[in-house]
Amino acid sequence: MTNNLKVKQWVSWAADLCKPDEVVWIDGEGLDELRAAALKSGELIMLNQDLLPGCYLHRSAINDVARAEDKTFICTTDEADAGPTNNWMSPADMYDKLTPLFDGSMRGRTMYVIPFCMGPVGSPFSKLGVEITDSIYVVLNMCIMTRVSKDVVKMLDGAEDFVKCLHCTAELDIDKRFISHFPEDNAIWSINSGYGGNALLGKKCFALRIASYQAKKEGWMAEHMLIIGIENPQGQVRYICAAFPSACGKTNLAMLIPPEIYAKKGYKLWCVGDDIAWLRIGPDGRLWAINPENGYFGVVPGTNAQTNPNALKAIGTNTIYTNVAYNEEDGTVWWEGLDDNPPEKAIDWKGNPWNGKTSQEKGAHPNSRFTVPATNCPVISPEFENPGGVPIDAIIFGGRRAKTAPLVYQARDFAHGVFVGSIMASETTAAQTGAVGVTRPDSMAMKPFCGYNMGDYFAHWLEMGKKLGDKAPEIFNVNWFRVDDDGNFIWPGFGDNLRVLEWILARCAGEAEAALAPIGHMPRAGDINIEGLSLSAGQLEELLSVDKGLWQAEVASIKEYYKTFGDRLPKELWDKLADLEARLEA
Ligand code: OXD
Numbered sequence: 001m002t003n004n005l006k007v008k009q010w011v012s013w014a015a016d017l018c019k020p021d022e023v024v025w026i027d028g029e030g031l032d033e034l035r036a037a038a039l040k041s042g043e044l045i046m047l048n049q050d051l052l053p054g055c056y057l058h059r060s061a062i063n064d065v066a067r068a069e070d071k072t073f074i075c076t077t078d079e080a081d082a083g084p085t086n087n088w089m090s091p092a093d094m095y096d097k098l099t100p101l102f103d104g105s106m107r108g109r110t111m112y113v114i115p116f117c118m119g120p121v122g123s124p125f126s127k128l129g130v131e132i133t134d135s136i137y138v139v140l141n142m143c144i145m146t147r148v149s150k151d152v153v154k155m156l157d158g159a160e161d162f163v164k165c166l167h168c169t170a171e172l173d174i175d176k177r178f179i180s181h182f183p184e185d186n187a188i189w190s191i192n193s194g195y196g197g198n199a200l201l202g203k204k205c206f207a208l209r210i211a212s213y214q215a216k217k218e219g220w221m222a223e224h225m226l227i228i229g230i231e232n233p234q235g236q237v238r239y240i241c242a243a244f245p246s247a248c249g250k251t252n253l254a255m256l257i258p259p260e261i262y263a264k265k266g267y268k269l270w271c272v273g274d275d276i277a278w279l280r281i282g283p284d285g286r287l288w289a290i291n292p293e294n295g296y297f298g299v300v301p302g303t304n305a306q307t308n309p310n311a312l313k314a315i316g317t318n319t320i321y322t323n324v325a326y327n328e329e330d331g332t333v334w335w336e337g338l339d340d341n342p343p344e345k346a347i348d349w350k351g352n353p354w355n356g357k358t359s360q361e362k363g364a365h366p367n368s369r370f371t372v373p374a375t376n377c378p379v380i381s382p383e384f385e386n387p388g389g390v391p392i393d394a395i396i397f398g399g400r401r402a403k404t405a406p407l408v409y410q411a412r413d414f415a416h417g418v419f420v421g422s423i424m425a426s427e428t429t430a431a432q433t434g435a436v437g438v439t440r441p442d443s444m445a446m447k448p449f450c451g452y453n454m455g456d457y458f459a460h461w462l463e464m465g466k467k468l469g470d471k472a473p474e475i476f477n478v479n480w481f482r483v484d485d486d487g488n489f490i491w492p493g494f495g496d497n498l499r500v501l502e503w504i505l506a507r508c509a510g511e512a513e514a515a516l517a518p519i520g521h522m523p524r525a526g527d528i529n530i531e532g533l534s535l536s537a538g539q540l541e542e543l544l545s546v547d548k549g550l551w552q553a554e555v556a557s558i559k560e561y562y563k564t565f566g567d568r569l570p571k572e573l574w575d576k577l578a579d580l581e582a583r584l585e586a
């Protein structure tokens with residue numbers, strides 16, 4: 001328990017409202033007792049401790065398996081401050097709506113209070129939060145995904161500011177599910193969901209939505225980006241941030257294994273983070289990044305010894321699996337894309353008997369997840385805990401686009417890069433509820449996560465670029481998901497993405513050639529190393545081709561998208577769009 005009067009008052013206010021039987025403070029110790037209670041209640045299932053030490057399985061409610069964007073709100077006094085990409089309700093109306101739902105919601109249950117730190121303890125980048133929840137699953141996940149310790153409690157004692165995160169699983173009633181953010185009050189209220197992105201409030205809710213609002217006010221950036229270091233054969237490590245929409249391979253890229261020809265030369269990859277970056281201008285005027293999280297909450301299906309061997313190693317110990325299949329024969333887990341040998345005697349993610357050899361149903365939900373400590377990653381960067389973060393050479397944007405975007409292109413300058421990020425679009429995935437495979441705008445991969453008007457967010461990016469001046473990172477766009485006329489992915493992806501990163505870093509160092517295309521600088525086919533790949537020169541040409549007709553249609557849809565921001569869209573972006581249109585016509 002803390003000495004911080006503000007925290008104590010807020011916790012006692014929440015206890016008066018939710019009326020739990022008891023209040024338990026969490027400082028990262030004594031978690032075995034909580035695990036034992038969760039095993040007893042069935043909230044957790046113990047996996048084979050010889051094969052998967054410290055690993056457990058959780059099955060969520062069937063209606064609660066992904067982020068609920070239609071139930072996610074940004075509650076600002078002025079509707080225009082939430083902008084056209086967010087659902088909005090006034091703070092007063094939302095508090096009125098939610099207070100009766102929270103009233104007595106923890107009767108007969110325990111209220112857990114979790115002080116947590118986003119970012120390395122003691123880092124000038126880091127921020128504190130306190131999550132109140134009635135779910136042991138949430139407590140155990142928060143203790144992996146954020147820093148929870150006695151040191152954090154001590155930090156909280158003297159803290160002026162903390163984010164108030166109130167969560168209750170309640171009845172898991174989908175019609176009463178709300179994930180509400182109050183940026184002006186530093187507060188989050190989430191009810192009727194236990195899914196990670198809706199309930200682990202340090203993650204999307206705080207580290208992106210509330211933090212992006214704080215970042216705009218305080219002059220830094222909170223982004224949906226992985227952070228990696230690439231070590232060259234001379235032992236120099238250079239860092240890249242990359243923004244991709246949910247379930248588009250960020251965790252795979254963050255832990256990639258260099259292809260053999262690169263590994264032999266001595267290239268190595270270091271993972272700083274797989275999902276979120278907080279970026280500040282450092283004393284040297286460059287952009288520096290930390291990963292505010294302490295673990296990975298990754299998509300399980302498709303993870304295997306080829307796609308992500310490092311993740312597979314990481315999730316062999318101390319991992320919470322959510323919604324994968326349970327192998328009754330040996331007490332392990334299985335998911336689609338793990339191997340060709342699904343168990344015959346198993347339980348699927350819904351809790352039903354399942355035979356992986358004969359069943360038509362999936363054993364694991366497409367958005368089933370692992371929660372694993374960052375330090376489990378075999379290629380965790382030695383800089384992971386560095387309070388000053390790492391300096392960023394390049395920022396990459398990327399979506400899932402079947403045809404339009406080429407494998408890679410480079411923005412002409414930082415402001416043009418802001419334009420490139422703003423026009424990002426991607427096909428939806430299972431990480432959010434709703435239809436999968438629908439192309440929608442997803443500027444900077446932040447559409448579901450920006451806690452304020454995205455027009456103002458673009459202006460903030462442009463402003464940061466001006467402050468960074470000639471120290472600004474170079475900006476690129478990549479697309480690993482181009483398909484041929486038969487619908488097959490052309491680019492091999494995974495570890496081979498390093499080939500594209502090599503060109504990107506060479507461009508940053510002024511060591512690689514490019515051709516100027518209407519959309520930006522592009523490698524010529526010979527500039528990407530395809531040695532050892534079964535990719536023909538023709539296929540590489542196709543990957544790098546820019547179809548004018550498709551881009552002209554793209555310009556038309558960007559115009560419609562931009563119009564939704566009205567006068568909050570910076571004029572500079574309209575100018576860049578006009579410029580693109582003119583270049584396409586030229
Ligand atoms: C995630 C997401 O869980 O983006 O990281 O949905």
Ligand code: MN
Nearest residue numbers: 224245246275
């Ligand atoms: Mn994400």
